Amino acid sequence: MSATNTTQSNDQASRTILLDKVTKHYPGQLKPAVDGLMLEIPAGKIVMLVGPSGCGKTTTLKMINRLIEPTSGRIMLGDEDVTDLDGDKLRRRMGYVIQAGGLFPHMTVAANIAIVPKMLGWSKDAISKRIDELLDLVSLDPALYRDRYPKELSGGQQQRVGVARALAAEPPVLLMDEPFGAVDPITRQRLQDELIRIQEEVQKTIVFVTHDFDEAVKLGDLIVIFGEDGQIVQYDSPERILAQPANDFVADFIGAGAGLKQLTLARVRDVQLADPVTASPGEKGADVLARVQQTNHDYVVITDGRGRPISWLSRRQLSRLDTIDKSKNPDLPLVAEGSTLNDALDAMLASRLGAALVTNRSKALVGMITFDIVMKSINQLRADVQTADDESPVGTNTGSPEVSEVPND
């Protein structure tokens, strides 16, 4: 999967980022935007920086690749001190994605992706191969999209190309500055799911700035919550932040429905599903009814030849059928294995049976999820958080919140 290239160092492995007492003081401002920030971002994790606007989250992100030069402090990438490295060279080793992808409109998709590898001196063949690989990774057909210009793509597609471009030279680190802020909610959700899938493949250290707490909960392995004055208020896993907000500010920021938000943290594949009774078209209605009664179920799932559910019949419906037909019910409450419990609950509420069918990638039935199952897993989640060891990484401000006044010029 990795591009073979002579000029690549073994830089591709994800690396820990450490901000060591980093301060950014803009000239003419009384208070530093970021004050004595001590932040460890573990290798291979997605760390979300969230907070109200003006809280220094974007400044923090931009100091990692030194688009903004810190006033003081050190930045470590793995064991390497990159504080004094040439900024451009450093940035070529860190993917950078901004809102709407930041694509160059006068270059084709392929040319956009090729920029960093070209600057790093990759061979033409390696670059071309890498472009196809990346477009595949972000689910765009290379044959169709290579030679298109950004304006010929939808917002979501541009964003995907933006991610592909950031990953082009296999950087160990990916920095994302509110990348999904400008797309519609449906596309945003899709892009988020895509990012989770891509991260499973590439395992980069990702720092992601957002003002959307729900996005942070969905994507983050860890979340840094900044307060209004640029101080870190809490740095922990989404589970623990939801279960034990550090203070009122965090609780306010989480907003209502922390319990519901916890449902977005667990996936359907992680819970013990129920086994529904199944039958195939062509079977005798009476036979199936007998089987349903025997197992003490009320419903039966009819699946086609490939195990895909086509309808979901009650005892009464069964009793009226002579043989089971192939008719397909388009309104079945289906959820994918990768869906969150929140999605599953949503599907269950919409279904009159108070349960939903779970399918795998090839749409075949793998089980059934019910309210009881969801309740049980919520309780489990709570218990897990209470007993979990305190393993959260370092994240504090050493600078004093009260700052001495700086003469205004």
Add this chain to the structure above:
Amino acid sequence: MALLSFVIDRSDQIWFASWQHLSLVVQSLTLAVALSLILAFLVYNSQKLSAVANGLSAVGLTIPSFALIGLLIAPLGFGVTPSMVVVTFFAVLPILRNAVVGLSGVDKAIVESARGIGIGRIRTMLTIELPLAWPVILTGVRISAQMTMGIAAVTAYVLGPGLGSFIFSGLSRLGGANSLEAVVVGVVGVILLAFILDLFLVGIGRLTISRGIRVSN
């Protein structure tokens, strides 16, 4: 009829003058593009400097070309040098204005994303900002080309090259033999040259403006 025979009799002279005229304008224009781009890149990041540049180009355009060229006789004498200086001066003004507007119009997010993936400052200017501002800059070049065609004719006053000599000599002995013909040849020649140069610049636009930012496909 008299015009036709005038043109036929002096076709060598007319061709030569036309060629000289075109050459003066194209060379000055090329120089002006280079100068304007350098100036624009120096000022476009600062609002103050951009305003100064725009103000100067607006004021500059109000200077009568005839007066300026007369003033240049003392320091620069007669011939090609003062002609070149005047034509280049006026050519710079619209290009500079459009270059400043074009470069400041480039989406700051795109520039930041260029810097963010490690493209150096100079390289960002040349490979990102310049191509994106290019359609606006090229429009300035076309305006300059039209305008300086006329100004180049005035340079005949300092014995500069080009079709202006036909106009000046015709006007100075208006009523005399072939005087009107000389003026008409000069004026029509300038118009034709301007038209040809504009076509050429449109062609350059076709070749140099990326399909990704062209307004119509």
